[in-house]
Amino acid sequence: KQEVTQIPAALSVPEGENLVLNCSFTDSAIYNLQWFRQDPGKGLTSLLLIQSSQREQTSGRLNASLDKSSGRSTLYIAASQPGDSATYLCAVISNTGNQFYFGTGTSLTVIP
Amino acid sequence: NAGVTQTPKFQVLKTGQSMTLQCAQDMNHEYMSWYRQDPGMGLRLIHYSVGAGITDQGEVPNGYNVSRSTTEDFPLRLLSAAPSQTSVYFCATRRGIGNTIYFGEGSWLTVV
Numbered sequence: 001k002q003e004v005t006q007i008p009a010a011l012s013v014p015e016g017e018n019l020v021l022n023c024s025f026t027d028s029a030i031y032n033l034q035w036f037r038q039d040p041g042k043g044l045t046s047l048l049l050i051q052s053s054q055r056e057q058t059s060g061r062l063n064a065s066l067d068k069s070s071g072r073s074t075l076y077i078a079a080s081q082p083g084d085s086a087t088y089l090c091a092v093i094s095n096t097g098n099q100f101y102f103g104t105g106t107s108l109t110v111i112p
Numbered sequence: 113n114a115g116v117t118q119t120p121k122f123q124v125l126k127t128g129q130s131m132t133l134q135c136a137q138d139m140n141h142e143y144m145s146w147y148r149q150d151p152g153m154g155l156r157l158i159h160y161s162v163g164a165g166i167t168d169q170g171e172v173p174n175g176y177n178v179s180r181s182t183t184e185d186f187p188l189r190l191l192s193a194a195p196s197q198t199s200v201y202f203c204a205t206r207r208g209i210g211n212t213i214y215f216g217e218g219s220w221l222t223v224v
Contacts (some may be wrong), residue, residue: 104154
């Protein structure tokens with residue numbers, strides 16, 4: 001069974017700092033990987049989707065990388081802002097494309 | 113464009129009662145799924161559907177039933193509620209394999 005781990009569970013940084021969130025998974029036979037943001041009391045919002053054949057994907061201040069062979073993905077946030085404060089989750093999609101396996105998330109606080 | 117709509121947002125049930133969580137989408141997506149989110153455990157897949165008339169079990173299906181009579185709707189039924197089913201439930205949709213997944217706002221369920 002696919003296991004997805006996100007470390008650290010919580011992170012607090014001053015505004016303006018660049019930061020990296022980590023996601024690791026145990027089975028490299030994946031279809032793709034997706035990063036989400038979750039605000040308190042809300043659903044998940046998709047940030048970036050990386051296909052298994054890709055190495056990275058960028059959207060604005062966000063950059064996600066994927067290394068399938070080592071079972072790792074990172075989400076890089078540049079010039080962090082207080083509005084970036086949220087929980088960030090990664091999900092690995094099985095090679096059938098039908099099942100998502102989620103990590104437990106990293107809670108990010110950006111201090112003004 | 114409502115996207116993914118879940119009702120109710122909050123519900124308190126007594127042990128043994130039954131209820132239905134509603135999920136409706138207006139994006140004409142084929143894939144719909146139900147997840148539960150519990151502290152420290154991430155999101156876990158309950159049931160999913162790849163199209164009208166087709167459903168399948170996810171990781172934690174026991175105690176739940178689903179049906180998919182239309183593309184738009186995917187209700188989740190709790191047959192006989194138990195305290196272990198206290199959780200936040202999310203409905204999600206996507207167009208097809210490898211596509212971005214969209215989540216509803218969640219339904220908070222407490223079973224006493």
